[in-house]
Amino acid sequence: MRIGIEADRMWANPFGVGRFVREAVRALRTVCREHEYVLFSLTHSAQASRRFYSPVRLIRGARRLMWLQTGLPWQATRAGVNVLFCPDYLIPIRAPCPVVVMVYDLLFTSYPEWGEDMVNWQLKLCMPMTIHRAAQIVTPSEFIRQELIQVFRCKPEKVTVVPAGVGEQFRPRSEEDVKSALARYQLDGTPFMLSVGMWS
Numbered sequence: 001m002r003i004g005i006e007a008d009r010m011w012a013n014p015f016g017v018g019r020f021v022r023e024a025v026r027a028l029r030t031v032c033r034e035h036e037y038v039l040f041s042l043t044h045s046a047q048a049s050r051r052f053y054s055p056v057r058l059i060r061g062a063r064r065l066m067w068l069q070t071g072l073p074w075q076a077t078r079a080g081v082n083v084l085f086c087p088d089y090l091i092p093i094r095a096p097c098p099v100v101v102m103v104y105d106l107l108f109t110s111y112p113e114w115g116e117d118m119v120n121w122q123l124k125l126c127m128p129m130t131i132h133r134a135a136q137i138v139t140p141s142e143f144i145r146q147e148l149i150q151v152f153r154c155k156p157e158k159v160t161v162v163p164a165g166v167g168e169q170f171r172p173r174s175e176e177d178v179k180s181a182l183a184r185y186q187l188d189g190t191p192f193m194l195s196v197g198m199w200s
Contacts, residue, residue: 003028004081004097006072007039008064009088017088017104023167024087038079042067065122069093083135089123091130098135106147128152140164 005025009017028037042064069092076084077096084095087102108115108123131137131152137159139145145159173181182188 001034001083002036002038002079002081004038004040004076004079004084006041006068006084006086006088008041010039010041017102019167020102020164021087023165027165038076038081040072040075040079042071065090089130090126091134093129093133095133099133100136100138101130101134102138103130103144103148104140105144106151109151110147134158136160138162 005021007021007025010021010025025037025039028035068086068090072084073092073095076092081097083097084091084099085102086092086099089101089103091099091101108120108127112120131148131154137148137154139148139159139161140163142161145156145161148154148159149156179188
């Protein structure tokens with residue numbers, strides 16, 4: 001099977017969606033070698049794709065939102081992909097194949113003050129269409145799955161929970177490493193809360 005991946009965030013954002021896409025591409029190449037992966041991006045070259053993720057192909061585009069609705073479907077058609085994975089909430093209105101979309105949260109409806117106005121506006125405008133047209137919706141938790149079902153009246157069978165994995169750098173550390181890290185941040189024996197994410 002030839003699987004297309006909208007991979008622009010892989011380079012544009014080193015955190016969040018970008019990290020998810022990078023780790024997903026690495027894992028897919030290891031676990032599902034029988035498939036071919038075509039990465040679509042508007043910011044990076046095929047040379048970068050070959051250097052980090054060989055063997056995958058990368059096809060370039062232009063300006064993201066317009067590219068998502070015009071360039072991406074055209075490139076996916078030319079590449080002959082069987083399914084298209086869009087890991088960043090939005091999908092093309094018209095696609096040449098079934099589209100799977102990743103929805104991480106609904107903060108733009110629950111806590112719009114935490115996001116950027118333009119991003120919130122785009123998501124509020126486009127999310128109903130995304131929900132309607134996607135062949136399948138993937139989300140990292142049962143909580144978000146239930147939110148999607150309640151807020152957007154998704155069919156339960158259309159939303160699948162796939163917990164996000166972690167990179168190889170995240171692994172259990174030795175007791176000595178833990179003690180050293182706690183001492184370095186002056187946390188030895190002091191209760192603390194760790195927040196892992198872009199929000200603080």
